[in-house]
Amino acid sequence: MSNNMTRKEKKKKRKKRREEEEASSPPRPAWSSGPERGAAGNDETSQRHHHHLPFLLLLRPLSPSPSRPVPAIQTTSSTATCACPPASRYKNPPAGPGSGAFQRVSSLRSGDLLRLCQRRHEPSGGGAFVGGDLGMEAAVVGAGGAGLTRWQAAALSAVAGWVWAASFYDLTRRARALVQPWVTRRVHAETTAILRFQRLQHKLLDNFFAAVSCVVSVPFYTGFLPLLFWSGHNKLARQMTLLLAFSDYLGNSVKDLVSAPRPCSPPVRRVTATEDEKENAMEYGLPSSHALNTVCLTGYLLHYVLTYGEHGSVMTAVGLSLVFLLVLLVGIARIYLGMHSLIDVVAGIGFGIIILAFWLVVHDHVDAFVVSGQNVASFWAGLSLLLCFAYPKPEFPTPSFENHTSFTGVAFGIVYGIQQTYFHFHTPDAPLIFSPQLPLLVFAGRVLVGIPTILVVKFCSKALSKWLLPVMCSTLGIPIVSSCYVPALKVNSSKSKPDAKQPAGYLQRLFSLFPQKAYDVDTGIRFVQYASLAWSVVDLVPAIFTHLNL
Numbered sequence: 108m109s110n111n112m113t114r115k116e117k118k119k120k121r122k123k124r125r126e127e128e129e130a131s132s133p134p135r136p137a138w139s140s141g142p143e144r145g146a147a148g149n150d151e152t153s154q155r156h157h158h159h160l161p162f163l164l165l166l167r168p169l170s171p172s173p174s175r176p177v178p179a180i181q182t183t184s185s186t187a188t189c190a191c192p193p194a195s196r197y198k199n200p201p202a203g204p205g206s207g208a209f210q211r212v213s214s215l216r217s218g219d220l221l222r223l224c225q226r227r228h229e230p231s232g233g234g235a236f237v238g239g240d241l242g243m244e245a246a247v248v249g250a251g252g253a254g255l256t257r258w259q260a261a262a263l264s265a266v267a268g269w270v271w272a273a274s275f276y277d278l279t280r281r282a283r284a285l286v287q288p289w290v291t292r293r294v295h296a297e298t299t300a301i302l303r304f305q306r307l308q309h310k311l312l313d314n315f316f317a318a319v320s321c322v323v324s325v326p327f328y329t330g331f332l333p334l335l336f337w338s339g340h341n342k343l344a345r346q347m348t349l350l351l352a353f354s355d356y357l358g359n360s361v362k363d364l365v366s367a368p369r370p371c372s373p374p375v376r377r378v379t380a381t382e383d384e385k386e387n388a389m390e391y392g393l394p395s396s397h398a399l400n401t402v403c404l405t406g407y408l409l410h411y412v413l414t415y416g417e418h419g420s421v422m423t424a425v426g427l428s429l430v431f432l433l434v435l436l437v438g439i440a441r442i443y444l445g446m447h448s449l450i451d452v453v454a455g456i457g458f459g460i461i462i463l464a465f466w467l468v469v470h471d472h473v474d475a476f477v478v479s480g481q482n483v484a485s486f487w488a489g490l491s492l493l494l495c496f497a498y499p500k501p502e503f504p505t506p507s508f509e510n511h512t513s514f515t516g517v518a519f520g521i522v523y524g525i526q527q528t529y530f531h532f533h534t535p536d537a538p539l540i541f542s543p544q545l546p547l548l549v550f551a552g553r554v555l556v557g558i559p560t561i562l563v564v565k566f567c568s569k570a571l572s573k574w575l576l577p578v579m580c581s582t583l584g585i586p587i588v589s590s591c592y593v594p595a596l597k598v599n600s601s602k603s604k605p606d607a608k609q610p611a612g613y614l615q616r617l618f619s620l621f622p623q624k625a626y627d628v629d630t631g632i633r634f635v636q637y638a639s640l641a642w643s644v645v646d647l648v649p650a651i652f653t654h655l656n657l
Contacts, residue, residue, distance in 0.1 A: 259486045266493040279499040283366055290367040290393055290450065297448040301375050304442060308376070316440035317380040323401045323437055325355070325510065326383050329517075333561065333644045337553045337652075339539035341532075343411050345477065345521055346470055347404055348641075352518040354403045354462050356494065358396045359511045361458065363501035367393040370448050377445035387446065390505045395447045395455035401437045402459025403466070405430045410467060477522050478533075484523050491519045495630060509633060516634040520641025532649040553657050557648045561640050564647065568639035572632045586625040592632050 255263070273279060321327060328351055335344035369392040370377075379385045387396075409426045412418070418426075434456060441447040447455075477483060494515055498508060525533055538544030573592050580587045589596035651657075 255482055255486060255489075259482060263486070263489050263493060266490065266497055270493065270496045273497075273499075279364060282364060283502075286365050287367055290365055293450045294368055294370060294392065294448045297450065298370055298375060301370055301442060301445065301448065305376050305445065307443075312443065313378055313380075316443050317378060317384075319436050319440045320384065320397060320444065320446075321381060323397050323404075323433075324383055325351075325396075325400070328400070328404070333557065333648075334554065336644055337557055337648070338550060339537045339542075339545055341537055342474065342535070343408075345525060345533075345645075346411070346474060347407060348521050349473060349477075349518055350403055350407055350462075350466050350470070351400065352514040353466065354400055354459070355396070355514045356498075356511050357462060358394055358399045358455070358458065359390075359507040360499055361394055361454075362391045362396075363505065363507050364499040365393050366391050366502040367451075369451075370445055372445055375445040378443075384444075384446070386506050390507050391501065392447055392451045393454050394458050395438070395441050395451045397437050397441055398434065398447075398452050398455030399459040399462070401434050402456055403463050405433055406459075406463045407466065407470075477525055478529055483526050487519050487522045491515050491634070495634070508630075512630050512633045513637045516637035517641040519634075520638035520643075521645055523638075524642040524645035528646050528649065532653075533645065549657055552655075553648075553652055556651060556655065556657065557644075560648050560651060561643045564643040565636055565640040569632060569636040572635040576628050576631045576635070580626075580628060587628040588625045589628050592629045596628060 328347075332344055332348050332351075335347070369388065377388060379388055390396075409430050413423060413426065438452040438456065441452055442449060480486075495512060498511060501507070540550050541547060569592075577587065577589075577593055577596060587596060
């Protein structure tokens, strides 16, 4: 009896000591995973916190950092809302063992993080918050996401089906037989008018129209878009990059599909002041890429300024006048320089208006998908691969397909980099040029650091892919040749079947369904090279800016 009383007294003393310790200690945070929560077993607030436990366990640091508080759940008596930190908090994520929460958050793709923040307070059928399902979803997101959604699989299947149907029914040759003769007759008929216009020949006009063509050329846009990213105009930059890739793909596809000649030179005088113009002269004529890209990009730039900036009727009229004047000058320049006929320019302007109208309908959806979509990188990688096949074969090889491959790689690199670092560098509250946070001197420092960095990345990725891709293709049994980059794989007349003695592997049998006997490895090298360059523009270089306080 005395032993039992002793044990009871000891229990009471331990319980009293524990209550005193809990009373003197600070309250446990809401995300604490301890076995006890004081007297919160019947507490309504504690029950609401408990429903969020799977998501909070994902964000809970191993050792809380005093300088970076963990994103917590703010609750009221009726609702519970996500108190995720503002985007600016993610620009300089802390390093070290004390930042476990942010290490876990930064490992998630931006779109998946947004969906988790929205999903975690969706009511279930009984009015309670989703807990176990959210924990499973968080685990899936942390592992990289699930497979493609239905619409993504359907879109990729449609493109693959189009590639097969165009090859099986020889749609390129059939369409070319309908359009090419008429366009060729029009180009030849306009030769006299071009010669009459070129009687105005003057050195000043040559230089002026050559400069106008250079300002709206692909190399100019390629150098201008990285500066637009680094100046803080992230949405405008990524939209113009994707629009340029889209318009370039459609324009070059129509060029190689029709395979219509440029104005004959001689008798037409053709002015090619730059190496880029000499390369352009090797492409087919219709439509004019300069006119098409000018309509698309200047039109979208005007739309962006009028949508997000302060404007009135006067500014709208001035903007429309400037766009019209630039398009008119570009069209005149292409005819004066002997690069295009009138029908090429008219077709370029017409296609540009159609593409711009379509883009203005879908651009918000495209941007939302890139920033916060599901499986964006895997979907875009599959789409980029298919677009390398969904391209018409011209009558004779031209540089158009090389340009298409380059811009497809740029689009993939931009999309992949944005998905990985949106919360770090590309949120709407990023500092803009000429603001106190980004003065002109700091922007100049960004340019001096960024341009050499992306050139080094381009050189290194090209060298690595020239070595790695042939080895991978040889190991997998994919027949390849090289037209430029790998001299050992160049095709010569004495060896028309370089891979005839190789055993047929599984991938060889798969690729045999497509019309090519062997594949140009230069396409893959070019894609990797420009994808790496674009990724460095939106990911690597901004990270360097952060470390250098730029």
